[in-house]
Structures are given as C-alpha cells and as structure tokens.
Amino acid sequence: MEIDPLIFRLSIFILSIFVGYYVVWSVTPSLHTPLMSVTNAISSVIIVGAIIAGLSGDSESVFNTSSLFGFLAIALAAINIFGGFLVTQRMLAMYKKKKKDK
Amino acid sequence: MISANLSAIFYMVSGVLFILALRGLSSPETSRQGNFFGILGMIIAITVTFLATGSFSTGFIFVIIFILVGGSVGAFIAYRIPMTAMPELVAGFHSLVGLAAVFVAISAFLNPEAFNLGKPGNIKLGSLIEMSIGAAVGAITFSGSVIAFLKLQGIMSGSPIIFKGQHPLNAIILVSIIVLIYMLCSTQSSNLFWILLAVSFLIGFLLIIPIGGADMPVVISMLNSYSGWAAAGIGFTLENTALIITGALVGSSGAILSYIMCKGMNRSFFNVILGGFGATEDTSSTVNKEQRPVKSGNADDAAFLMKNASSVIIVPGYGMAVAQAQHALREMVDTLKKNDIKVSYAIHPVAGRMPGHMNVLLAEANVPYDEVFELEEINNDFANADVAFVIGANDVTNPVAKTDPQSPIYGMPVLDVEKCKSVLFVKRSLSPGYAGIDNDLFYKENTLMLFADAKKMTEDITKNL
16 A cells, blocks of 8 residues: 555654754754744745745736735745845844954 | 656755754854855745746746735845844744735635645645644734734733633634634535634734733744744645745744743743733732832942952843843943953843843844853852843842742742842832842842933943943
8 A cells, every 4th residue: 555645744744843853952042033033034935835826827817816815925925035034144144253352 | 847856856955955044053153154055945945936837927927026025025124123123023024924824825725726736615635634724823823923013012011911711712712723624624615714714813812912021032932833833734735845844843943942931931831821920919019018228329339349340240131122222231341341350241041022132132232142141151150250230130130039939930040140249230110020029139238229221321330430
C-alpha cells in the first residue's frame, strides 16, 4: 500500500518544529526582538498561496471574488515581507561592539 | 513553466534558507548575514511560484502591482517607525499575517479548483480540515493582534477587561469552533465556513482583552506562535513545503519565547492567558498603606554618588522606553566612563513590552552590546558594584520576590539590586508597579529616590557630573 503524501508533509512539519526548537534556543536573548520581526517576515511566505489565489481568475476576468481575496492577501503579505526584513535589518545594523581603541 | 517536483525542491531550499536566517541570530555578528538568507529564501519562493503558475498574463501584472503597493507601504513603515514603537509594530505585523492566512483560505474555499483541491461544495476532506484550521487560527491571530496593538498603542486601556462568566464563555466558543469545523467538513456548507470565521475573530478578541499591559511580552510571543501555526495550516492545504517548514519554525519560535517570558515572571502560561493580573488584588496594597519614610534626592546628589563610585550597573525598564530616555542615558554613561567608572547594563527577561525590547533601545542609543548583560550573567555583580541606577524598572528589582511567599510575585527571578552599596531609583512617583505591590527597595537605608521624568533626570545628572 502506498503512503499518503500527507504523511510526508506531516513528517516535514514535525521535523521542522524540532529544528525550530533547537535553532531558536540558540538565539541570544538580546536579539529576541529582531527574532520576532524576522519570523514575522518569513511567515509571510504565505504570499505564495496568495499569488496562486490571485492568478486563479480566467483570462477574460482577472478579478473574481476568489482572486480578489488573493490580491488583498498579496498586498498584506507584501507589507509584512518588506516591512519585516527592512526593520530587522535596521535593528541589526545598530548592534555594535565596543570600539577597541579607547 | 517548471515541473511540480522542481518547484517543490526550490521551496525546500527556501525553507532551509529560513532556518539559516534564524540560526544567524545566535550572535549579532552573524545576524545580518542571516537576514540576507531570509530575504534570499523569500525571493526564491516568490520566483518559483511565478514560474510554476506559468501565466504571465494580465493577472501577473496585477500581482506585481499589489506586491509593489504592499511593499512600499511596508518599507515606508519600516524606515519611519521609532524603535520604542517596536512592540506595536510587531503586533500589527502579526495581525497582517493572520488576515492574509484568512484571505488565502477564503480564496481556496471559493475556488478550490485553482489549488487542485476539488470542486466547490466537494472539497477534498483533508484539504478542508487543513483549510478551516488555518483560517480559524489566522482569524484568532488577526483579532488578537489588533487588540494587542490597540493596547500597546494606548488607544485601548492597558488594564485587563474582566467580566463575569468570561472563562466559561471562552471555553464554549473554543468548543464550538471544533464542532463547526467538524460540521463544515461533513456538510461542505459555505455558511458554516463564514460562521467559523466570525466565531474565530470573536474568540481572538475575547482571549486578549483580559490580559494586562505588562503581560504583553507573553501575548506578543504567543500571537507570533499563532501566526506560524496559521501559516503551517495553509501550507498543508496548498501542499507547499516552504510554508509548512516556515510555519513550524515560527510556531515553535513564538512558543519558546512565550515560555521564556512566562519563566521571567514565574507564572504559568495558563495563568497569563486567564488574565486579569494586577486588577484583581488591588485591595492588598491599599490595606497596609502605612507611610514609610523614603529618602529622595536631586540630580546633584545622584551625580555626587556616581562620581565617587568605581562601578555602576544600570537597570533599564519600560519607563525608560516611555520617557525615550535611552539616548540621554547613553550620554550620562559616556560621561561616567570618561571618569574611569566601570558601567554595565542589567536586563531582566521581561523588561519592556516584548522580548529583547530593552536591548534594541540600548543598541539604538549606540550602547555596545557587550556592555549589556542578562539577568543570570550579571546578578552576582551587584554585590560588588557601588551604585545601581534603576531607570523605569520596578517589579523586576523587588526583593519581596525572594523573601515573602505571600507576595504575588514570589519566586519570580529578580535583579539583586539591593545588594549594591547604594541604589538610585529614577521614578515619577512612589506608585507600585503593575503587580500592584509596594517595592521594599524604596525604603531601604541605601536607596535614594529621584522623582522625575527619566529623560530629564538623566540629562540633569549628566550636567552635574
């Protein structure tokens, strides 16, 4: 009997939880705020679903109810992607070491 | 058009890059590279999606337009936002992830054929379950984050909103969500789908209103976790590994942060979720309202004390963020350092309104991160320090957490500020912190209270040094 592909996805999911668990514990507490903003940005990879939804309209009518929700989701996720990565970068640029020459 | 297998491989690659993005945050040196990996992973995921759909028609142009519109709004916010507003920003961003998850789920429900999930009214059972879980968690994330945002922004009062029968009501709603998902899957009725969404929005709202302002670090971390689980739910629906991996990463990340925050307050997760801390036990602080003498001083006294010290430990708290005193504080420390006084910063895990809040503010004020220490790293040093300068913190220094088992904060890890030779307390008044309890530290022999706005006081001290 064949294994349902769902089981494979479930395996990926469970293993990723463990990877996340160990990786996040190794994050230094002083970077917990950037951690939140960057996780925010990457969870917006949900935009791939939004793009598929947005492109679901046929060639005559780009906009139908379903694709409209897709387009709205694209805009929301894009705010998060750009906002999340840029604000993380801005924060990380501020973390500096003590200057040696003093 | 690229094959489904090839795009699945690319999605896995971007999942790995996201793991590396989080891994980079293990130290500030590698963190910028980590962020770059994250951006790269996102570019790969989006590009592959375009190539996989293979239609570069009118719809494609609109996709680009919406990305650019959203992207410029996001970039604008990212550049303009002050660092003190970071908790609000993160809460706001969480709400967007939640809403995006809801929209994608709605779209998939209305037009399942586009996602290969079956036909309207006859969606594959597995997909429908995943979709409704994703939509429900997304909706909870959205409305919960909106409330958190309003509370942090001060539009809504930070004090807990509690009413009779709150917990039974929430329990009933949570059970009804499960029942609704079950019924939705057996009937495929679109009405049930809308009701499910409405009920989920409602419970997100009800779950967050009873939680007080100072518990926000837990709430934000928790919503961070929810946004991840919502993304994972949608990832299962769309059979997309990048989303599943990311959702799991973000979900566990938020869960760990919630755990760390709860531990920092010595409270269980359920205790925080059930809420109402600080609003219920107000009576205890008013009963024993004996007037005890405090020593208060001015900037001149503080400057004198610090000038004669050889080591100073700074303890910042939320009050510093409110007064935007981080730059003034750094200037004060610079002056101290010029006089060969050793200065370090001690940060309590729950100082501020989100994990790592104080660290970001100090970094913004150009404080080198190797002068900033966590509770465990620095707590033994207080005994050898001459002056502790507490600015905008309160409960996290209260020795009662170590001595009085009756106290609501008993057992919470605190900074051993009282072991310092002298303690300077910058505060606007003697009012207790959010826990509603008096701080014994105020009345100690070696404590000098500096009643003023944190920013103004630090500036005045610098002038007097």
